[in-house]
Structure formats: C-alpha cells, structure tokens
Amino acid sequence: MPLVSDGLLTTHVGSLPRSAEVTELIFAAERGDPVDPDRFDSVIGAAVDEAVRRQVEAGIDLVSDGEMSKISYATYIKDRITGFDGDSPREPPADLEDFPSFLQRQAKGGGTPTYRRPKCVGPVAPRTLQPLHDDxxxxxxxxxxxxxxxxxxxxxxxxxxxxxxxxxxxxSQDEYLEALAEAMRPEYEAIVAAGLILQLDSPDLGLGRHMMYKGRSDEEYISLIAVHVEVLNHALRNVPADRVRMHVCWGNYEGPHTHDVEMGVILPTLLRAKPAGLLFETSNPRHQHDWTYFREQAAAIGDDKVLIPGVLDSTTNFVEHPQVVAQRLRLFTDVVGRDRVIGGTDCGFSTFAGFGAVDPDIVYAKLAALAEGAALV
Known part of the structure; x- marks a missing residue:
C-alpha cells in the first residue's frame, strides 16, 4: 500500500457526488426500465473521469472511481451474485429510536434515502464479474x-x-456469512489483480451494534463480529494484506449516535482483520476522542497496519480548516509514526445515489483542505 513519500498521503472513503444524469440512469436500471447500454457506459465513464480529475486537482493521492455505477455501496451486489430478490423492512438505528421527532423530521426532509434492499431468498453464488470489469x-x-x-x-x-x-x-447467520464471503471472493481477487487497492466497506463492525445487533451486550457483540472478521479473512486468503484496506464506521448520518459502540471495545477485533489499512471516523463529534484508544492500545497495533483516520466530516458543509486537519492527523502520527498514517474522511460523500448531505462543490473544497492539512504535517 503506498505510504508517505515526500509528504503524508491523502485519500477518502470512496463514494463521491453523482450528477442528476448519472442518478437517473442508475435508478432507471434499478427499476428495470430500458436503458441503452452504450449511453450508460458513456455517461458513467464521463462521470468517473470527472471525479478522478477533480480528486487529483484537489490534491488527493489515492483516488477512487467515486462508485459512480453503483446505487449504493452494499446493495449493488444483487447484480453480481445470486440469491437476492424482493425488499426488506427498514429498521432505524437505536439512537434514532430514542429521538422519534428527529427521526420523523429526517424522513420528511429527505434525510432517509429510499431504494430497494433485497433479501437473501436462495443460494448465494457468483453470478457475473462483467459489471466489475466495466468499472x-x-x-x-x-x-x-x-x-x-x-x-x-x-x-x-x-x-x-x-x-x-x-x-x-x-x-444460520454463520452459514449465510460464509456463503457471502465465498461468493464475493472473486470480486475481491479481481480488483487486486487489476492493480488496484481493494477497499472493503465494513460498517457492520461499528454500525451493526445499534442496527443489526441492537439490544445485545458489548460482550455478545464482540463475539458476533468476530465471525464477520473471520469470514472476511477467509475470503481474502489469496490476497496480500498490503493490497487491502477496510473501512469501519457507525453510520454516515447526522444524528445523536448515543448508542455507538466505543472504538476501544471493538479495536482489538478490528486489528485481527487481514487488511493492512484501517479507515475509521474521528471527525464525527461522537468519535473525536477515539484517538485515545489507539494510544492506549498502541502495543497491539502491528507494524504492518496503516491508520487512515477520517479527518473530514462527511455529513456537514463546514470546510475544515487545514490546521484542524493537521491537528487531527498528528494525534495518530504521534502514535504510530508519520510513515503509517494516511489522511482520510469519516465516510463516503454519496453512499447512496442521489443522496448526500454535502454540496458537490463543497466536497472537493473539503478534499482540498485535507490535502493542505496533510502537507502541513
């Protein structure tokens, strides 16, 4: 994984704002409407080119395609692996259940994205890698x-x-996870074979505490997500650790986050995951203290691990001052050294097509502030 050269490198979590034309095409395909494949390829290709150009111009070192072709970072898989159909009920995070008036305001104000979330109704297996090859x-x-x-x-x-x-x-849930890991393995290996760094999006390791496993004790939760890490590691058995990074978060939404599991509780489990790179939130006000857990558990952080703290908030339109970015980064360079830290973001800026709290132009202004702050370090 590329690290520091003359300066501290920068990156982000992945998704970037999609244009109205891109969003329209993605949702048309999702509905099953006729979509001209040549036009789809042309529009998405132009959007990827624009996203990469703007990342480079902002000073981002490790860039992504912005996830332009995907409706979301998790449900896109229904077109690549078998076993999914229909829709599934929505379960709000536990923190929003405690504040029903805020939850209602979010829903009425368009703060909750609407799209189909198919459930597993059959055997999970690889279907096609063609969409990945196109990406x-x-x-x-x-x-x-x-x-x-x-x-x-x-x-x-x-x-x-x-x-x-x-x-x-x-x-059982364990059998489901094992089937998913084996079905996704070809995609993981193909991304690395293409010469790209593979980023595994794993908010289940943080967000899962107050959604998937709400009501469980911390001890139960650690036992459950240990299985998530185990099957992920097995799926990566043919991939070098230094070609993979893993993103963990507590949900990319503005909210109280009063049920978030503490980083100190899950950090030992996260460090057992194979990916060398670990991306995580530190700008979210609920997690700005998390750097202390890395200091306390510094001895457990292997020499092969690269920390990629989120030093930009992905839910607000404030453009962070470069000095603030530098201060946040130094908290981690003081723990593991400048050569094992990359500047990142809390989460993606458009985790669902057509949905993003931050104005598209402000997204790139924030990324430019990240690059400037990293240069100060």
Missing part, C-alpha cells in the same frame, strides 16, 4: 488521463451485505 475499464481510462499516486476500488464486505440484506434462506 475497472472505466476507472483505468480515467486514471491514465489523470495520474495519481495510487487508486482503490470499493467492495462490500460479507458483514455489510448481511447487515442491509437479511437472510431468509440459510439455516
């Missing part, structure tokens, strides 16, 4: 036109697929 091809063209220090591509972890697309087929 890789478009991304390769964009990075050739706008070179950067490195490039990564997002993929859903088995745990986050299970979080948003519940099991109604397998006899």
């Amino acid at each position: 890789v091809r478009r991304f390769a063209a964009a990075t050739a036109a706008h070179p950067s220090a490195g490039a990564f591509m997002n993929s859903a972890s088995p745990g986050v697929i299970a979080l948003f697309q519940p099991n109604e087929y397998y006899p």
